[in-house]
Amino acid sequence: MRLLLINPNTTATMTEKAGAAARRVAAPGTEIIAVNPTHGPASIEGYYDEAMSLAGLLGIIGGRDDYDAVIIACFDDTGLDAARCLTEKPVIGIxxxxxxxxxxxxxxxxxxxxxxxxxxxxxxxxxxxxxxxxxxxxxxxxxxxxxxxxxxxxxxxxxxxxxxxxxxxxxxxxxxxxxxxxxxxxxxxxxxxxxxxxxxVVCAVALAEGMVRLGLATSRLGGYAPPRFDKG
Missing domain, CATH: 3.40.50.12500 (Rossmann fold)
Structure with missing residues (x-):
């Protein structure tokens, strides 16, 4: 099982700290992939920072498929609903x-x-x-x-x-x-x-592992339906 843990800000030391915490509680056989965007705010402290971090966060989720679930490692649950529209795999906000x-x-x-x-x-x-x-x-x-x-x-x-x-x-x-x-x-x-x-962080790891083991996926009906990208 591979869990993609995304810190939506650009501070690598925080990403490493969250990744280490996740690995301490992950079950044997679970791989934690801890990443952060290269562009955006260094920390997320309020609504403006959250908005400025969304492009980097969603770009990571949409740009790869080598994971079984996503953990958004920002306590504001930055971009959580939008992320669930991008993938049917479970997305957990910490x-x-x-x-x-x-x-x-x-x-x-x-x-x-x-x-x-x-x-x-x-x-x-x-x-x-x-x-x-x-x-x-x-x-x-x-x-x-x-x-x-x-x-x-x-x-x-x-x-x-x-x-x-x-x-x-x-x-x-x-x-x-x-x-x-x-x-x-x-x-x-x-x-x-x-x-x-x-x-x-550790709560999200436990929930993500459980959802993957149960074979659960994010609903594609209603609000979490995939985006209708403009092809024009």
Whole structure:
């Protein structure tokens, strides 16, 4: 089985981090192909960056067929619906994957993301997925995405402080980490705070493997029908 993991931004270190996390949990025989576009934003922090990353993301999906499923490794689930129109193979967004798993592990969960400007997009996605009532709050740690790539940053401590506040103020029973760049923090934060801390990258791997094993494909009816390319 081959899973194509796409980081929609152009920061290769983040792609490598997400790929390493995916390989740690992938089943024997599953190959993780971790890639990112060469053109586009270095990080995705809001609606504008998301729009600017779409051409690179969709170009990768449409330009190759050597995979059994796609994982979009951006917590905003960048381009998720459009990607599902390009291939009948399963396409999993790490945000959607983590939200659904959190809802199956807890009565209520909180999300800890990067900047406040990312909060509206995540709240919108929770509503779309029918999970807004299960999410106590989307919290911003006010950490820029690229700061997560700095080994000298105190990002982990600041995210941990948000987790602690979510437990006491939100009565959260689980935490979802709202950025692919946080993938290496989940295990340690879970141990430190004594509750499930979910990283969307590994959640998406598990779901993608399951869908492939079950022989499931994206519907070609209705909204996910293939694009009608203009041949004129």
């Amino acid at each position: 945000g959607e994957a983590a939200f659904h798993m959190a809802a199956m592990l807890s009565n209520r969960f909180s999300v800890v993301t990067t900047l406040g400007r990312s909060v509206p997009a995540l709240e919108h996605n929770l509503t779309r997925y029918g999970l807004a009532a299960r999410c106590a709050r989307v919290r911003a740690s006010e950490i820029p995405v690229l700061e997560l790539e700095d080994p000298l940053s105190d990002a982990c401590a600041r995210i941990g402080a948000e987790v602690a506040q979510a437990i006491t103020e939100d009565r959260a029973e689980a935490i979802v980490l709202g950025c692919a760049g946080m993938t290496d923090l989940a295990e340690g934060l879970g141990r430190a705070h004594g509750l499930p801390v979910l990283d969307g």
